[in-house]
Structures are given as C-alpha cells and as structure tokens.
Amino acid sequence: MIYTGMPENWRRFLKHKVAFYQNLSPDEQIYFEKRIIEFLFDYRIKGIDYKPTDEDKLLVAAGAVIPVFRFNDWYYPNLKTVYLFADQFSINHPLIKKGTQLNGLVGAGKMKGKMYLSVKALHNSFDNERDKKNTAVHEFLHLIDMEDGRGDGVPETLLQRPYVIPWQNLIKTEIERICAGKSALNDYACTNATEFFAEAGVHFFENPVELKQHHPELYAMLQKIFKYK
Numbered sequence: 001m002i003y004t005g006m007p008e009n010w011r012r013f014l015k016h017k018v019a020f021y022q023n024l025s026p027d028e029q030i031y032f033e034k035r036i037i038e039f040l041f042d043y044r045i046k047g048i049d050y051k052p053t054d055e056d057k058l059l060v061a062a063g064a065v066i067p068v069f070r071f072n073d074w075y076y077p078n079l080k081t082v083y084l085f086a087d088q089f090s091i092n093h094p095l096i097k098k099g100t101q102l103n104g105l106v107g108a109g110k111m112k113g114k115m116y117l118s119v120k121a122l123h124n125s126f127d128n129e130r131d132k133k134n135t136a137v138h139e140f141l142h143l144i145d146m147e148d149g150r151g152d153g154v155p156e157t158l159l160q161r162p163y164v165i166p167w168q169n170l171i172k173t174e175i176e177r178i179c180a181g182k183s184a185l186n187d188y189a190c191t192n193a194t195e196f197f198a199e200a201g202v203h204f205f206e207n208p209v210e211l212k213q214h215h216p217e218l219y220a221m222l223q224k225i226f227k228y229k
C-alpha cells in the first residue's frame with residue numbers, strides 16, 4: 001500500500017480548526033499530516049459515553065503532535081488509548097476530591113497507558129487559540145514530562161542535562177510570579193511544577209509572541225526544550 005496523503009476533508013478541517021497547522025509552511029503541513037496519520041495508526045481512541053467522530057480523533061492527534069512536532073521519531077511509550085467523554089467527567093481517586101469535574105487526565109497506576117479527555121474541552125481548546133488553554137496539548141505535555149518516570153515539570157527526555165538545574169530554578173521564580181499575580185501565565189500554572197510545565201508549554205504553542213514579550217527567559221528555555229532553537 002502506498003501512502004497518498006490525508007483525505008481532503010480532514011485537511012480542510014485541520015486548516016479551519018488548528019492554528020498551529022495553519023501557520024506551518026506547505027512542506028511542514030504535509031509532514032504534520034503524516035504525523036497525524038501515524039498517531040491515529042499507533043494509538044486507540046475510544047468513546048466512553050458516545051461515539052467519537054473523525055474530527056474528534058484529528059484534534060486528539062493534533063494535540064499529540066504539536067508539542068513534539070520537532071522530534072521526528074517521537075513515540076508516546078506511556079500511552080495506549082485515549083478515552084473520550086462527551087463532557088466533563090469525574091473519577092474516584094484518593095488524590096482527587098470527590099465530584100471534581102475534570103476536562104482531562106493522565107496518570108500512573110490505574111491510569112497507566114490511558115488519557116481521559118472531555119470532547120467538549122477538546123473542541124473548545126482549538127476554537128480559541130489565543131486563550132492559552134488547550135486541554136489536549138496540556139495532557140500530552142504531562143505524558144512527555146512523565147516519560148522519565150517522574151511528573152515533576154522537568155522533561156528529562158527533551159531537556160539536555162546542563163539545563164536541568166537552570167530550568168528548575170526558572171520554574172521556581174516563574175511560579176512565584178504567577179502566585180503573586182504578576183505573570184502572563186494562567187493562574188493554574190501556580191499549582192506546582194508539573195502543572196507549570198504543561199501550562200507554560202501550551203502558552204508557548206498558542207501565544208509565543210506574548211510569552212516572548214513578558215517572559216523572555218522562559219520563552220528561550222522552552223525554545224530549547226521543544227527544539228525551536
């Protein structure tokens with residue numbers, strides 16, 4: 001079988017919905033499409049309480065490809081299946097307050113190899129690329145962070161060793177800024193280093209201009225982490 005490219009209606013959907021894809025050169029767009037197809041081939045996407053559409057699956061794949069677009073042979077070893085919920089969901093977990101409504105979740109133990117996502121949040125994420133929120137990209141960034149065995153905000157598979165300590169110091173300073181209300185990053189990034197990495201990464205991909213302007217040091221470090229430098 002010969003790969004002849006992505007179905008035209010899929011391409012139209014990406015063009016209409018995914019700003020990251022819109023901003024790529026024509027050659028890069030073809031490469032992005034190839035990565036999307038590969039993702040859909042390698043991982044399962046299942047609906048929990050409804051039947052996922054091709055468009056839902058394309059957005060999940062886009063969320064997976066965006067953060068590792070510059071890593072040509074990237075594979076998520078800690079993922080097997082993405083489970084989609086029609087809307088927010090709650091789970092029974094000792095560390096999560098009962099009844100908490102979630103948009104996305106990854107983790108260890110029972111969550112090993114799984115990602116839960118709300119389809120409503122998934123679509124909202126890509127509808128507004130300037131709000132610096134993207135549930136799918138956020139959860140995939142957690143998987144990248146967790147790949148070295150620890151979800152600690154230090155993605156050691158992407159970050160070269162000499163940068164680990166400077167990155168940890170930068171996280172500390174930036175979290176203090178966020179918690180003090182003196183940051184362009186979303187408040188949620190003040191939670192801990194793990195959430196900081198996911199939120200800062202989303203910000204980098206959704207609004208790099210703002211990040212560069214207000215947080216030049218953080219921007220430069222994320223350029224290194226995601227291979228834009």
Ligand SMILES: [Zn+2]
Nearest residue numbers: 138142195198
């Ligand atoms: Zn998170």
